[in-house]
Amino acid sequence: MEKLSCVIVEDEKPAARRLARLLVDNSLDCKTQLHDVKSAVSWFQHNPAPDLIFLDIQLSDGLSFEIFEEVAISCPIIFTTAYDEYALRAFKLNSIDYLLKPIDKEELSFAIRKFRQQKLSNKIDLNKLQDFLNNQVNSRAYKERFSVVVGRNLKSITTDEIALFYSSNKASYVLHAEGRSYVVDYSLDQLEAYLNPKEFFRISRKFIVKHSAIKQIISYSNSRLKVELFTAFDELLIVSRERVKDFKVWLG
Known part of the structure; x- marks a missing residue:
C-alpha cells in the first residue's frame, strides 16, 4: 500500500x-x-x-x-x-x-x-x-443552566447566576453569585466545552471564571495575574503564566 x-x-x-x-x-x-x-x-x-x-x-x-x-x-x-x-x-x-x-x-x-x-x-x-x-x-448551543443537589431537592442555576467553576478534592463545584458553592456533575474539561467562551475563561487547571463576575485584576508574582470576584471566595484565583496572554485577549 x-x-x-x-x-x-x-x-x-x-x-x-x-x-x-x-x-x-x-x-x-x-x-x-x-x-x-x-x-x-x-x-x-x-x-x-x-x-x-x-x-x-x-x-x-x-x-x-x-x-x-x-x-x-x-x-x-x-x-x-x-x-x-x-x-x-x-x-x-x-x-x-x-x-x-x-x-x-x-x-x-x-x-x-x-x-x-x-x-x-x-x-x-x-x-x-x-x-x-x-x-x-x-x-452553537451552550449550556445555560446546571442542575445541582440541595439537600434532597434539585436546584437549577442559570449561567447568569454563576461567578465561577472550580475543582477541589476530585470534585467540581459551581460558585453562585450570592456566595454559595454546589457540586456539579461535570469535570472542568467537560465544562469548557459546554460554556460560552465569550463569557467564561479557564484561568488554570482549577478555575473557570465568568467575565462579568470579575471585580478587578491585579499583577501577581512570576508574570501572573490575580483575579478578584465580586463574590467572596476563599481561594486565590491566579491566572497561570501560560494562559496570561490568552486571558488578556479574552478580556478584550
Missing part, C-alpha cells in the same frame, strides 16, 4: 498524538503536528502540501478556515471535530470527510480508505467553508 503524507492540525496535543499513532496503522506518514492557526500558516508557507490534512475546526487562536485565507491549499481535508451530525451532513455535501472526537479507529480507517479511493484533488471552497463555520460558531 502506498504510504501517503499527512499533517495534523489540532490544538489538543494529547488528541494529536493519539491520532498520529492511529495513522501509522493506516500507512500514513505524519509530517508534523501543528497546534494553532499561526504555526499552521507558517508551516504551509514553507513546506510542500501533504497528501491529506487532518484539521480541527476551532483552534486555540481562531477558526481553522483562517489558515486558508493566508495560504492556498488544494489537498483534501478530513475534519476532526466535536460538531454535531447535522453540521457534518452539511459538509459531506461538499465531499469533505469528518471524524467526531474522540476518534473511532474504524471510522478513521473508513475515511482513509475513502480518501485513497477518491484521490480528492479539488480545492476547498473557502467562501462556503467560512460561511458555514461562522454560522456554526454563532448558533
Whole structure:
C-alpha cells in the first residue's frame, strides 16, 4: 500500500498524538503536528502540501478556515471535530470527510480508505467553508443552566447566576453569585466545552471564571495575574503564566 503524507492540525496535543499513532496503522506518514492557526500558516508557507490534512475546526487562536485565507491549499481535508451530525451532513455535501472526537479507529480507517479511493484533488471552497463555520460558531448551543443537589431537592442555576467553576478534592463545584458553592456533575474539561467562551475563561487547571463576575485584576508574582470576584471566595484565583496572554485577549 502506498504510504501517503499527512499533517495534523489540532490544538489538543494529547488528541494529536493519539491520532498520529492511529495513522501509522493506516500507512500514513505524519509530517508534523501543528497546534494553532499561526504555526499552521507558517508551516504551509514553507513546506510542500501533504497528501491529506487532518484539521480541527476551532483552534486555540481562531477558526481553522483562517489558515486558508493566508495560504492556498488544494489537498483534501478530513475534519476532526466535536460538531454535531447535522453540521457534518452539511459538509459531506461538499465531499469533505469528518471524524467526531474522540476518534473511532474504524471510522478513521473508513475515511482513509475513502480518501485513497477518491484521490480528492479539488480545492476547498473557502467562501462556503467560512460561511458555514461562522454560522456554526454563532448558533452553537451552550449550556445555560446546571442542575445541582440541595439537600434532597434539585436546584437549577442559570449561567447568569454563576461567578465561577472550580475543582477541589476530585470534585467540581459551581460558585453562585450570592456566595454559595454546589457540586456539579461535570469535570472542568467537560465544562469548557459546554460554556460560552465569550463569557467564561479557564484561568488554570482549577478555575473557570465568568467575565462579568470579575471585580478587578491585579499583577501577581512570576508574570501572573490575580483575579478578584465580586463574590467572596476563599481561594486565590491566579491566572497561570501560560494562559496570561490568552486571558488578556479574552478580556478584550
